[in-house]
Amino acid sequence: MNPRPPLAFVPAETRTVPASVSRMAGGQAIEAVWINQAGGTTFRIGAGTPTDRYLKYAPKGTGETDFAKEATRLEWAARHARVPEVLAVGSDESGSWLLTAALSCESAVSAQWMRRPELAARALGRGLRALHDALPVRDCPFEWSVAERLQAFEQRIAAGQRPENWSHEYSHLSIPGARELLSAPPLPLDLVVCHGDACAPNTLLDGHGNFAAHVDLGELGVADRWADLAVAAWSTAWNYGPGYEEYVYSGYGIEPDATRIGYYRMLWDLS
Incomplete structure (x- = not known):
């Protein structure tokens, strides 16, 4: 089978940071590091600090909105394998998000x-x-x-x-x-x-x-x-x-x- 283009990619330019992401960052540096095909963006918050973390954000109306489902699976898998620690999951009128601790890899x-x-x-x-x-x-x-x-x-x-x-x-x-x-x-x-x-x-x-x-x-x-x-x-x-x-x-x-x-x-x- 022939290769096809990746379904997600590293952004080539600066992404607009949603207000809810800015609030959760609390003044720390924010960098968009990944964009998926559904229109969601993964942001890195506080890179290089003790509170380094990643936030998956999906604007309202995109396909990826059930982060509670992923959080539940991460918490179960964490008993047996190395996966990110879930810090928070939530939503507001603009979108939904999943916040996890960064791993040193x-x-x-x-x-x-x-x-x-x-x-x-x-x-x-x-x-x-x-x-x-x-x-x-x-x-x-x-x-x-x-x-x-x-x-x-x-x-x-x-x-x-x-x-x-x-x-x-x-x-x-x-x-x-x-x-x-x-x-x-x-x-x-x-x-x-x-x-x-x-x-x-x-x-x-x-x-x-x-x-x-x-x-x-x-x-x-x-x-x-x-x-x-x-x-x-x-x-x-x-x-x-x-x-x-x-x-x-x-x-x-x-x-x-x-x-x-x-x-x-x-x-x-x-x-």
Whole structure:
């Protein structure tokens, strides 16, 4: 499959700071560090200070508004894995936000790791394996099931999405054809607690390029491990360019499964 543009990116210019973000900063320095496809912005507040923290902000009317859902998942995952500490979650008439403590590590798509993509991709696989091994499936109260995601597919179709809106890998399919393919996941399911958005930007590395932590766990839940793996490897093409997927699989310690990779990438893209 051919790479596609990243769904989120580092802003190239100064962003307007919402009044609610300014109030929470309390006079400390504010920097916009990430913008997602839904129109939300992540701000860093107090960089280099003991109260260094990140605030995910979604203006009212954008798709990303349920930060309480993410906060609940972060708090559960924190019992077993290294994720940001939740400091606050809230909303007002202008938007909603999630405030978390900063971790002493950098995204796998920061400048230094963009220059060393092989190392970063391998760390991405190792970090995902560590997460899957650490989070207890039997105790997890959250799901990221195929059934739930198929409902999201149907909601998108009902809202007017058509094959011409899909990525070129799938735009040749009809809606009934896509529905038929998506309704037949590869079996048996190999269940773990999945990250839910295991793309390279959501993996943090230490100064030596080792896996350190995960962020953005708003979709965390029980699912087949390939629901994460297929997209984690795919994201290396979006972020680093072609040729690095194999390092994700080797870092994870698994051989690629073309059938499961193909299915879960389609499910990701269409749901």
